Amino acid sequence: MSPILVITVISVYFLVLMGISYLTSRKNDNLTFFTANRQSPWYLVAFGMIGASLSGVTFISVPGEVGNTAFAYFQVVMGYLVGYLVIATVLLPLYYRLNLISIYTYLEQRFGKYSYKSGAFFFLLSRIVGSSFRLFLVAGVLQLAIFDAYGWPFSVTVAITIALIWLYTFRGGIKTIVWTDTLQTLFMISAVAISIYLMKDALDMSWFQLTEKVSASGYSEIFVWDWQSGQNFFKQFISGAFIAIVMTGLDQDMMQKNLTCRSLKDAQKNMFWFCIVLVIVNFMFLSMGALLYIYAGEMNIAIPTRTDDLYPLLALEHFPLIAGVVFLLGIIAAAYSSADSALTALTTSFCVDFLGLGQDDKPISKKIRIRVHLAFSVILFLVIIAFKAINDQSVITAVFKAAGYTYGPILGLFTFGLITKYQLKDQWVPVVAVVSPILSYIINDNSEIWFSGYKFGFEILVVNGLLTFFGLFLIKKSKLELAD
Structure with a gap:
């Protein structure tokens, strides 16, 4: 695919996004940026959240991983359904009842300032690292597709990538x-559907x-019962449930979309239909992954050493031109649908949680909001450039995985607040929130030695949350302290 064609496709794509931004940002105020005035149609939110829940990493990695673990990832997807049920029946009613802009303000009402800031800080940290990693890949x-041909440095590519996001989000938020997530989800699903059709x-x-x-291939196996395997059904299913709760229900990025619905009932309908579509889309990704391997075998195409390279290789070099175009649109949509909402969520969380805008009758300043939005764009740029400077994929991946540990303290804090009536020695919460992920990492790193070959998968998140919960229990206030 020529650089000129790639530039044309991307230019048209972003012109459409800019048009959507213009139409949705007219007569807007700051409340629109943060909450969309709670007027979003639930079906748009449901469909658009599919794109936001999948990243460029997922778009490439899930099909490629089929070669290693078949359809085992679908066990995680099954667990998602339990997690989304908890979100719809427990968390959404709480958020709507408290009329929250940032979901972490719940922690202040429940425990105090330090708990509140701890939850918000770990969200910011995780989102900055995670979004930077995804944008780094894109x-x-x-x-490779465009700028190398013109001799432009990587820093220029990154600057253009982030500038485009900033331009279509800074006004409408x-x-x-x-609306853009809806379009980007459509591109992602279209890329998968067209790829499957072309292989057929x-x-x-x-x-x-x-x-x-x-079905007859070994790629379609779903269930793994070996307890030592990281792909064991119970590990994957339980992990899927908690991943959904944490990375959707306790994540400002994802919940901010839900909280734009007109009512709690609409938000719950959104979650219901989101679940159904998400299961179908993930099954499409896995099916396409199996077909990629079958197609490569039938056409005598060598499988790349890195399975992540299989889909890009076939789409850009072996499929017809239309497949290369839709693949390019799909990977860009996958990356930007998660990155643009993350930038907006980071801005919202910092403005509300750390600057106190919109709280205690403190007005939401448009000037401050735009400056914060710009500042986070610069931070993302610097982190991506740092990834490039490291120039070690294994190190970068380790950093990305480490960011996942930051969701454990958030899980522990919300769980402790919802299922107990204890008050905390609030000033000690940051200590617990820092120590728990460190202990979780140590346990995960030594699990095979300490637990007779047991290998943690995603369920290390649950361990992290439990350690946080136990740490919070240790710093709960006594009856005497409550009396004072």
Whole structure:
């Protein structure tokens, strides 16, 4: 695919996003930026959240991982459903009852200032690292596809990537995101559907034959019962439930979209239909992954050493041109649908949680909000450049995984607040929030030695949350302290 064609596709794509931004940001105020005036249609939020819940990493990695673990990832997706049920029945009613802009203000009302700031801080840390990592991968794709041909440095690619996000989000904020996420989700699903169709056509099979081919292959196995495996069903299922609760229900980025719905009932309908579509989309990704391996085998195409490279290789070098175009649109949509909403959520959290805007009759300043929005754009740029300077994929991946540990303290704090009536020695909460992820990392790193070969998967998140919960229990106030 020529650089000129890539530039044309991306230019048209962002012109459409800019048009959406213009239409959704007219006559807007700061409340629109943060809450979309709570007027978003629930079905748009539900569909758009699919794109936000999937990243560029997922778009490439899930199909590629089928070669290693077949459909085992679907066990996690099944667990998601339990997590989303908890969100719809427990967390959303709480957020709507308290009329929250930032969900972490609940922690202040429940425990105090230090708990509140701890939850918000760990969200900021995790989102900055996670979003930077995803944008780093996409900037690398753009560098290879476009800017290397013109001799432009990587820093320019990153600056352009982030500037485009800033331009279409700085005015409309979450109201714009709800609509752009819908478009980006459509591009992602279209890329997968078209890729599947083209492989079916190239293999000269009917849909029934294609289904039989995937079912008969070893790639379609879902369940793993070996307890030592990181892919064990119970590990994956339970982890999926907690991942959904933490990375959707306790995440400002994802919940900010839900809180733009007109009512709690609409938000709950959004979660219900979001669940159904998410399951279907993830199954499509896995099915496409199986087909990629089958197609490569039938066409005698060598499988890349890195499984993440399989889909890009086939789409850009072996599929027809239309597949390369939709793949490019899909990977960009996957990355930007998570990055643009993350930038808006970071701005919201910092303005509300650390600057106190919108609280205690403190007005929401548009000038301050724009400065914060710009500042986080610069921070993302600097972190991505730091990733490039490290220039070690294993180190960068480790940093990204480490950011996942920051959700444990948030899980522990919210769980302790919801299922107990204890008050805390609030000033000690930051200590617990820092120590718990460190202990979790040590346990995870030594689990095979300490626990007779047991290997943690995603369920290390649960361990992290439990350690936080136990630490909070240790610093609860006594009856005597409550009396004082």
